[in-house]
Amino acid sequence: MSQTWSRSWTLVLLALVLTLAGACSDAITETTRPDSPSFQRTTGKIAVNRALVAQYARAHWNRAYGTGSTHNPFCNYEKEGGNCANFASQAIMAALVGSTDPRTVINRRREFQIDRDPRYKASYQWYFESCQDKGPAWGGAHKLYEYAKYNKPTYKSLHFQLVTYDTPTKFMDYKLVQPGDIIFMDVENNGHFDHTMIVVAYNSTSVFKRGYDRVRVAYQNAIGLPSVGDRGLGEINEAYKFKAVFHVYRPIDYSYEGQ
Numbered sequence: 136m137s138q139t140w141s142r143s144w145t146l147v148l149l150a151l152v153l154t155l156a157g158a159c160s161d162a163i164t165e166t167t168r169p170d171s172p173s174f175q176r177t178t179g180k181i182a183v184n185r186a187l188v189a190q191y192a193r194a195h196w197n198r199a200y201g202t203g204s205t206h207n208p209f210c211n212y213e214k215e216g217g218n219c220a221n222f223a224s225q226a227i228m229a230a231l232v233g234s235t236d237p238r239t240v241i242n243r244r245r246e247f248q249i250d251r252d253p254r255y256k257a258s259y260q261w262y263f264e265s266c267q268d269k270g271p272a273w274g275g276a277h278k279l280y281e282y283a284k285y286n287k288p289t290y291k292s293l294h295f296q297l298v299t300y301d302t303p304t305k306f307m308d309y310k311l312v313q314p315g316d317i318i319f320m321d322v323e324n325n326g327h328f329d330h331t332m333i334v335v336a337y338n339s340t341s342v343f344k345r346g347y348d349r350v351r352v353a354y355q356n357a358i359g360l361p362s363v364g365d366r367g368l369g370e371i372n373e374a375y376k377f378k379a380v381f382h383v384y385r386p387i388d389y390s391y392e393g394q
Contacts, residue, residue: 185315217357
């Protein structure tokens with residue numbers, strides 16, 4: 136084999152590899168992030184950057200779902216009950232990844248699949264792989280609430296901390312609420328949480344916003360509510376004639392160690 140012939144074939148193979156790499160990089164596919172040990176951490180924990188939770192919510196609450204370059208590449212569950220928990224889960228994962236770009240977040244989803252294990256109880260599975268393959272806590276408001284409440288700090292995966300809550304006869308301590316917190320709403324006060332909201336701001340000094348309305352939330356559609364990017368919790372409470380109850384949880388960290 137001549138040196139000239141060998142060099143020519145080398146250049147051809149190199150060009151082919153670069154072409155394939157360019158073609159794959161433009162699309163979100165199931166092979167964008169190979170499911171290999173190189174993308175599966177087994178030790179340590181990652182703190183949730185709650186500022187990024189709020190930033191993601193503000194930036195993408197009204198961004199359409201789809202495959203286009205300007206769309207949110209996650210799945211749209213509007214016709215299956217709504218996107219409120221789905222969107223909150225995206226924002227939390229964005230805070231773990233350290234980016235508010237939905238494409239970056241979805242491409243790194245496999246770094247957060249500790250719960251993708253059939254041995255775990257369904258309520259304790261929070262992960263996203265595809266539209267059909269996701270943990271119940273990823274896209275269901277009540278399931279995410281159960282996960283936040285019961286996934287102990289000694290367990291693996293995502294951890295939350297209870298911040299405050301109210302009852303029909305007792306106000307929550309809304310001054311404890313911070314941007315990046317997750318609020319679950321039980322519309323009928325029957326123990327089943329119907330809606331998930333993301334705290335995007337707390338207006339402690341505004342003379343126009345008092346009480347619950349100091350807590351500003353963003354969320355995507357659910358239980359007949361359209362998506363919004365900034366709404367006062369007091370306004371929501373009034374809309375439901377003060378019968379709804381709210382539980383506030385704070386996403387803390389994602390641990391690869393534990394039970």
